[in-house]
Amino acid sequence: MEGKLExxxxxxxxxxxxxxxxxxxxxxxxxxxxxxxxxxxxxxxxNLIYQIQKKIxxxxxxxxxxxxxxxxxxxxxxxxxxxxxxxxxxxxNSNLSHMLAVSGAHVSYIIVGLTYITQNLIMGKRKGRVFCxxxxxxxxxxxxxxxxxxRACIMAILTLVSKILYKKADIYTNISISALIILLYNPYSxxxxxxxxxxxxxxxxxxxxxxxxxxxxxxxLLNYIKQMALVSIYAxxxxxxxxxxxxxxxxxxxxxxxxxxSPILAIIVIVGFSIIIISIISHSLSNILVFWLNxxxxxxxKISSFCSKLPFAKILVVTPYxxxxxxxxxxxxxxxxxxxxxxxxxxxTVILLSIILILSNFIFYILPQDLKIYFIDxxxxxxxxxxxPSKKTILIDGGGSESFDVGEKVLLPYLLDRRxxxxxxxxxxxxxxxHCKGIFTVIENLKVKNIIIxxxxxKSENYKKFKEIVANKKINIILVxxxxxxxxxxxxxxxxxxxxxxxxxxxxxxxxxxxxxxxxKSFKMLFTGDIEEIAEKEIxxxxxxxxxxxxxxxxxxxxxxxxxxxxxxxxxxxxxxIGVGKNNTFGHPSExxxxxxxxxxx
Numbered sequence: 001m002e003g004k005l006e007x008x009x010x011x012x013x014x015x016x017x018x019x020x021x022x023x024x025x026x027x028x029x030x031x032x033x034x035x036x037x038x039x040x041x042x043x044x045x046x047n048l049i050y051q052i053q054k055k056i057x058x059x060x061x062x063x064x065x066x067x068x069x070x071x072x073x074x075x076x077x078x079x080x081x082x083x084x085x086x087x088x089x090x091x092x093n094s095n096l097s098h099m100l101a102v103s104g105a106h107v108s109y110i111i112v113g114l115t116y117i118t119q120n121l122i123m124g125k126r127k128g129r130v131f132c133x134x135x136x137x138x139x140x141x142x143x144x145x146x147x148x149x150x151r152a153c154i155m156a157i158l159t160l161v162s163k164i165l166y167k168k169a170d171i172y173t174n175i176s177i178s179a180l181i182i183l184l185y186n187p188y189s190x191x192x193x194x195x196x197x198x199x200x201x202x203x204x205x206x207x208x209x210x211x212x213x214x215x216x217x218x219x220x221l222l223n224y225i226k227q228m229a230l231v232s233i234y235a236x237x238x239x240x241x242x243x244x245x246x247x248x249x250x251x252x253x254x255x256x257x258x259x260x261x262s263p264i265l266a267i268i269v270i271v272g273f274s275i276i277i278i279s280i281i282s283h284s285l286s287n288i289l290v291f292w293l294n295x296x297x298x299x300x301x302k303i304s305s306f307c308s309k310l311p312f313a314k315i316l317v318v319t320p321y322x323x324x325x326x327x328x329x330x331x332x333x334x335x336x337x338x339x340x341x342x343x344x345x346x347x348x349t350v351i352l353l354s355i356i357l358i359l360s361n362f363i364f365y366i367l368p369q370d371l372k373i374y375f376i377d378x379x380x381x382x383x384x385x386x387x388x389p390s391k392k393t394i395l396i397d398g399g400g401s402e403s404f405d406v407g408e409k410v411l412l413p414y415l416l417d418r419r420x421x422x423x424x425x426x427x428x429x430x431x432x433x434x435h436c437k438g439i440f441t442v443i444e445n446l447k448v449k450n451i452i453i454x455x456x457x458x459k460s461e462n463y464k465k466f467k468e469i470v471a472n473k474k475i476n477i478i479l480v481x482x483x484x485x486x487x488x489x490x491x492x493x494x495x496x497x498x499x500x501x502x503x504x505x506x507x508x509x510x511x512x513x514x515x516x517x518x519x520x521k522s523f524k525m526l527f528t529g530d531i532e533e534i535a536e537k538e539i540x541x542x543x544x545x546x547x548x549x550x551x552x553x554x555x556x557x558x559x560x561x562x563x564x565x566x567x568x569x570x571x572x573x574x575x576x577x578i579g580v581g582k583n584n585t586f587g588h589p590s591e592x593x594x595x596x597x598x599x600x601x602x
Contacts, residue, residue: 003034012377013410015319015417025192049141053077056142059279063290068297075265076272078102078143087301092247093314094307095254099265099300101194102143104202107152109269110139111160129160147182147189148198154178155202171206175199196242204238205231207336225259232258237332241325248416250315257307264300268293316445318419327357371492371520373551376414378406380581380588381434384527384553385418386518390489394425396516396527400437402581407441415442425488427452429529430513431462443469452478452486454499457508480514482542492520497543504535510556511535517549524548526571528555528562536567547571554578554597558589568596 007030008020023029056077060069070083080088080100091097098105111132118128136153143149155174162169179199182189189195208230232255244250251257271293279286307313369389376383378399386394395415399406415423426448428436442448451470456463470477478486484496498515513529526549531539536555539547552573555562557580576597580588 001032001034002036003032006031006033013414016414021191024188027186053142056276059276063275063286064294068294071297071301072268072272074100075268078146078149090304090308094257094304095251096257096261096304099261102146102149103198104152105265106269107156109266110273111156113270126164129164133157133160147192147195150182151178151198154181175202193246197239200239200242201235204235208234208237228259228262229255241320241328244317244320245325248317248319248413250317252312252315253307253310256310257303260303261300264296267296268300316416318421319417324357373525375577375579376411378410378438380584382579383411383438388489388492392424392488393420393422394427394488395423395442396427397429397435398438398442399434401434405441407438411438412441412445415446422447425450425452427514427516429527430509431460431466432509432530433462436462436466440465440469443473448475450476450478452480454480454512454514455503457503457505457512460509494518497546498535498539506534507532515539523550525551527553530556532556532561533564536562536564540566540570544570549573551575551577554593558593560590560592563593563596565596568600572600
């Protein structure tokens with residue numbers, strides 16, 4: 001192989017996705033961009049595990065329709081590669097993602113099925129348990145040793161070994177040994193979300209299981225529902241902060257979804273593996289099971305879709321402070337030392353700690369701060385967040401030209417990571433996709449008080465969509481033109497320098513961008529949208545003496561169609577910011593523009 005070794009990129013935004021860290025959790029240290037590859041020998045073709053994986057996938061693809069077949073592959077092997085994005089979103093929003101990650105529940109159902117077959121039909125208890133251990137080792141391999149599967153399988157194997165040796169298994173020892181083995185193999189697994197959720201959920205169930213008291217007089221169905229609800233609650237008590245920190249969501253419908261889906265999961269896992277095993281012996285017999293399993297898989301899809309649309313299925317929350325999370329887990333650890341919840345609540349220590357937590361959050365919020373301006377990486381596009389000393393929030397543009405939804409994947413998570421759920425002002429400089437599309441997701445999900453736009457010389461599809469969203473949300477629209485002043489608070493205001501009443505008809509979207517100047521005491525920052533030379537000349541004719549600013553957001557991503565020498569000289573910025581996508585196809589920023597800006601230093 002010949003190629004270039006690249007180090008994976010780190011997060012470019014605050015608390016953003018860190019690709020380098022993610023790859024380390026997969027035991028990958030770098031990327032090779034290969035120019036020339038020659039295969040000397042394909043070892044994987046003779047690999048037993050690979051052949052088993054290939055055979056399982058072939059059987060499922062052959063016997064089931066694509067939608068239910070892909071779902072079965074995700075449930076049995078954790079292989080979500082071909083599973084539709086909508087189904088994955090529905091499972092996530094209905095709090096059923098663990099069903100697609102091969103968790104402890106899957107392993108327990110496998111053991112139940114294997115134990116029944118081996119111990120009652122083929123071999124005795126001792127040999128049956130040895131066979132289960134062997135099968136679990138193979139199962140870990142065919143699921144590629146993901147942390148959640150490895151944790152569940154190691155714990156199950158340790159329990160089976162203790163039974164073979166006629167010893168009593170200790171659940172905390174089993175959890176600790178499984179964690180140690182996984183972390184010895186790859187310490188970065190600690191940062192893997194699957195590892196955190198799997199161990200967190202298990203620990204939650206284990207430490208709170210003593211509160212479950214089975215009442216003999218209760219009907220079996222009621223007892224089952226009650227136990228399923230409690231197990232789900234106990235798991236979520238531990239993993240909710242993890243979910244909040246990583247997904248910025250909380251679900252209040254997890255009880256409904258898990259009670260409805262859990263019995264179905266048991267059937268799918270047991271019957272799914274039975275189909276694979278029986279298919280090797282008899283196709284016709286396995287087809288009977290397929291005929292029965294397919295509607296059950298469809299039912300699970302419908303349950304996930306139904307539960308994802310329930311009220312409070314997905315509540316957006318800001319990223320919690322780390323000290324809040326630590327305090328939460330401290331309370332949980334304190335709680336497990338008490339058998340009586342009322343006794344725990346009465347403790348003065350808990351009351352004191354709760355008061356300290358509330359006060360610390362309040363003090364942190366009211367403490368005075370400086371003006372903060374964040375330039376957000378939205379790829380090829382522009383987005384700026386401003387937080388004033390009085391905690392007013394202003395968002396200028398939002399990107400949106402990438403192949404994915406920038407609003408959903410970048411901008412909204414960024415704002416929630418900054419602990420922002422309310423935006424006082426959004427300013428859309430113009431309605432080009434790379435400036436406005438990400439804003440739409442923000443408007444639909446967060447509370448927005450005011451949106452600043454200018455008169456449109458050209459009605460675009462983006463503007464049409466914007467009008468529809470705003471009409472539904474009933475947001476106040478502020479229409480601005482040159483000469484207007486937008487007062488934000490006591491010390492901060494925006495001067496609108498462009499466009500004028502007479503709009504430019506040459507490349508009208510770009511050339512009628514809002515040009516605004518942020519003013520805070522002696523500090524000024526100029527925002528220029530995507531104006532070109534023709535607009536810069538008009539601004540110079542009207543506002544030349546008002547352009548000087550501390551910081552310049554360079555027009556049109558540093559394109560050579562903008563940033564004339566006279567315009568830059570009039571602004572005289574101490575700092576210039578250019579928003580571009582890495583390796584963009586436009587050649588932004590232009591080298592001649594960069595040189596003009598560099599010349600200002602001398």
